[in-house]
Amino acid sequence: METYTDPAESLLMVLREKLGLYGTKAGCGKGECGVCTVLLDDRAVNSCLVPVGKVQGRKVETIENLSRGGKVHPIQEKFVEKGAVQCGFCTPGMVMSAYALLKENPRPNPDQVRVAISGNLCRCSGYKQIEEAIMLAADKLKD
Amino acid sequence: MSYLIASSLEEALTSLRDGSGKARAVAGATDLYLQEMPYGLVDLSFLKETTVIEEKEGLMSLGAAVTHALAASSPLVLSRARALAEGCAAIGSPQIRNIGTIGGNVINAAPAADAAVALVGLGAKAELVDINRETRTEAVENLYWTHNRSLVDSSKEIMVRFLIKPCLAGEGSAFTRFAARRALALPMVNAAARVKLEKGFVKEVRLVAAPARPAPTRLLKTEELVIGRPVNGETISMVEKAVAEEIEVRGSLLRCSARYRQHLVGVLVASALKTAATRAGTSGKAGD
Ligand SMILES: Cc1cc2nc3c(=O)[nH]c(=O)nc-3n(C[C@H](O)[C@H](O)[C@H](O)COP(=O)(O)OP(=O)(O)OC[C@H]3O[C@@H](n4cnc5c(N)ncnc54)[C@H](O)[C@@H]3O)c2cc1C
Ligand code: FES
Ligand code: FES
Numbered sequence: 001m002e003t004y005t006d007p008a009e010s011l012l013m014v015l016r017e018k019l020g021l022y023g024t025k026a027g028c029g030k031g032e033c034g035v036c037t038v039l040l041d042d043r044a045v046n047s048c049l050v051p052v053g054k055v056q057g058r059k060v061e062t063i064e065n066l067s068r069g070g071k072v073h074p075i076q077e078k079f080v081e082k083g084a085v086q087c088g089f090c091t092p093g094m095v096m097s098a099y100a101l102l103k104e105n106p107r108p109n110p111d112q113v114r115v116a117i118s119g120n121l122c123r124c125s126g127y128k129q130i131e132e133a134i135m136l137a138a139d140k141l142k143d
Numbered sequence: 144m145s146y147l148i149a150s151s152l153e154e155a156l157t158s159l160r161d162g163s164g165k166a167r168a169v170a171g172a173t174d175l176y177l178q179e180m181p182y183g184l185v186d187l188s189f190l191k192e193t194t195v196i197e198e199k200e201g202l203m204s205l206g207a208a209v210t211h212a213l214a215a216s217s218p219l220v221l222s223r224a225r226a227l228a229e230g231c232a233a234i235g236s237p238q239i240r241n242i243g244t245i246g247g248n249v250i251n252a253a254p255a256a257d258a259a260v261a262l263v264g265l266g267a268k269a270e271l272v273d274i275n276r277e278t279r280t281e282a283v284e285n286l287y288w289t290h291n292r293s294l295v296d297s298s299k300e301i302m303v304r305f306l307i308k309p310c311l312a313g314e315g316s317a318f319t320r321f322a323a324r325r326a327l328a329l330p331m332v333n334a335a336a337r338v339k340l341e342k343g344f345v346k347e348v349r350l351v352a353a354p355a356r357p358a359p360t361r362l363l364k365t366e367e368l369v370i371g372r373p374v375n376g377e378t379i380s381m382v383e384k385a386v387a388e389e390i391e392v393r394g395s396l397l398r399c400s401a402r403y404r405q406h407l408v409g410v411l412v413a414s415a416l417k418t419a420a421t422r423a424g425t426s427g428k429a430g431d
Binding site for chain 1: 144145146148172173176177180184186188212235236237238239241242325326327
């Protein structure tokens with residue numbers, strides 16, 4: 001994708017305001033909450049802290065890229081199945097952190113799942129269902 | 144605003160020089176982006192020199208733009224400079240560790256920055272080159288001007304790499320920290336130790352703690368007390384007391400009282416020493 005913008009603009013703002021990709025949420029703007037998580041060259045980053053100039057020529061993946069042919073990704077499916085979504089504001093960021101984890105480590109243990117989502121805050125859930133949903137998604141993706 | 148992703152060290156230095164003080168070196172931007180952005184940025188994240196981890200001629204070299212995630216998972220760092228792997232693994236969150244760098248951590252000059260404390264504990268030196276192509280090598284603890292201000296002027300100078308003497312047989316290192324949460328929480332206190340044992344007795348030692356002064360603080364008096372002793376229960380209790388007497392820490396409204404911090408600092412330095420000594424004792428030929 002090509003867009004013309006000030007390189008000091010955050011990747012988050014460019015995704016939302018210039019490219020109309022509203023799946024990535026805007027929260028604290030300081031790297032503290034994780035709702036803005038996207039993958040930059042396959043690794044989870046806070047898009048609110050990335051000046052878009054840094055992204056020239058690199059691969060950015062957002063939550064919009066996860067569903068295929070009208071079907072949600074297994075991580076999303078398991079979040080729904082487990083009731084891991086309440087207000088839903090943290091969900092895109094949580095799902096992207098889980099997606100980054102499973103790309104790097106398809107068979108994580110619960111501790112590794114906890115570390116992977118440790119940069120994502122959820123005000124509603126107790127994290128338990130989120131953890132379980134990610135473990136179930138890992139199982140499903142293995143098959 | 145201009146943003147250059149430098150493709151060589153030479154190009155980076157030339158654009159800093161052309162920026163006449165208005166352009167600045169940047170790596171992960173996790174600190175800089177939350178501060179005032181300069182007119183021009185020169186991104187060092189993709190240079191070979193600033194991103195390589197290697198061991199050459201008995202010295203470990205780590206690029207200044209090595210990310211925390213990379214340092215924390217590097218087999219070389221884990222086996223030869225374990226304190227750094229532990230310090231980096233404790234920083235922020237996966238998102239921050241994936242992009243934030245060890246050089247940025249030092250130059251941002253926060254008093255209890257985790258990678259910086261580990262680097263000073265290991266006795267790391269930084270190699271810098273300026274826009275006139277002059278190079279200098281400095282001990283990391285000598286790069287601090289005052290609280291949150293580095294002596295490195297990033298509009299004129301690039302930190303290229305850190306040089307660390309690897310922990311070999313009989314040597315070990317460790318890092319410890321205490322914070323309110325395990326993620327996304329700056330430490331109340333952090334500490335690092337490096338020790339060399341000979342026949343079970345301490346031959347060389349470095350003990351470092353923060354936050355106390357602008358730079359991670361070496362505990363020279365306590366180090367002296369430890370030399371020549373075995374690292375046993377008695378030594379550990381002695382270190383806990385000696386550290387609390389040697390270093391003076393302040394309270395913080397956000398994180399913890401001065402009294403609690405004073406207690407913590409002794410406990411954490413002693414704990415780092417104990418772990419480092421255990422690693423030194425079991426290190427055999429493989430390093431710590
Ligand atoms: C949410 C959050 C949580 C955090 N948690 C922690 C934590 O727990 N522990 C901790 O220690 N830190 C923490 N940090 C701080 C931060 O992530 C680190 O200090 C990081 O290591 C900085 O590296 P960077 O590459 O992002 O630096 P940048 O922001 O790119 O640069 C920082 C400074 O260094 C200069 N600079 C960078 N690289 C070079 C170079 N090679 N040569 C010359 N100048 C250079 C820049 O000009 C700038 O002044 C946290 C930050 C955030 C946002
Ligand atoms: S909006 Fe990016 S971490 Fe909160
Ligand atoms: S579901 Fe509401 S913040 Fe997580």
